[in-house]
Amino acid sequence: MMPKREPWVVKGRFVDGNYFDYLIGLSIENVEAILAQTMGDQSDDKCTNCHYGETPFKVCVQVPGMAACAPCHWGGLGFCCSFNSEKDIRKACNERVILYQNKFGISSNLNDVKMEITSACQKHDEEMNQLGGLIDSAEMLRATMAVLHKEHTRTANLADKIDNAHDILLQSTRCVLDTMKKKPARLEQYIEECKDLSDKVV
Known part of the structure; x- marks a missing residue:
């Protein structure tokens, strides 16, 4: 053709x-x-x-x-x-x-087909329930992570405050030490002045 x-x-x-x-x-x-x-x-x-x-x-x-x-x-x-x-x-x-x-x-028996469909639907429902459980767990994990993040932020802020307080305390300590170092020198000077005055009186 x-x-x-x-x-x-x-x-x-x-x-x-x-x-x-x-x-x-x-x-x-x-x-x-x-x-x-x-x-x-x-x-x-x-x-x-x-x-x-x-x-x-x-x-x-x-x-x-x-x-x-x-x-x-x-x-x-x-x-x-x-x-x-x-x-x-x-x-x-x-x-x-x-x-x-x-x-x-696929079976040619309608009852078998019905049973297969029913079984498939049940399996689908079980999988959906499992998926729902996983979603709930994920939501709980998400909420926990949010709380942990909040606590971490709070801890970080507290650590910053402690660092600032430590710096202030260190500066104060240095000032006190400097003052204490100067006092003996002034005392010795005062004693010498007293001795000179005593010699003049005698």
């Missing part, structure tokens, strides 16, 4: 050409959709998804042997195409469910 058209996409559906190229190689369904879009025949009546503009391509294209149109096949969503029969859609949906069950380990 020869290419019949460019795979024109809906404006604004993709960021740019590089991202579009990246998406093409992301899955085999996207590669098949691009090939079908360029080589298939344009449908006279669009499928429901293409009619409402919910597909990435502007033209609704079909290829013999492919139940879904090419735009719907993009992303592996061909089972949603209205060109499929109800039986084909149901079969594709069941296959998709089984695929996700095997991929993510």
Whole structure:
């Protein structure tokens, strides 16, 4: 088969050409959709998804042997195409469910699923309670740190006052010592003056 058209996409559906190229190689369904879009025949009546503009391509294209149109096949969503029969859609949906069950380990038993969800919710609640406890502990630690900081500031101020008092006391002590050193010299001078006076009297 020869290419019949460019795979024109809906404006604004993709960021740019590089991202579009990246998406093409992301899955085999996207590669098949691009090939079908360029080589298939344009449908006279669009499928429901293409009619409402919910597909990435502007033209609704079909290829013999492919139940879904090419735009719907993009992303592996061909089972949603209205060109499929109800039986084909149901079969594709069941296959998709089984695929996700095997991929993510999801049980097909609804009771098991309910139990798994309940268990996950309980685990989430326990983790939230633990987180709440950690938040409370963090708040207590924050309050304690604030008190310690206040006490540290108070202690630092008290240490500054003690240093100032020590400086004042040291200066006072030096003054007293200087005064005491001067007094003996004055006493000796007084004694000498008394002796001189006594000699004169005699």
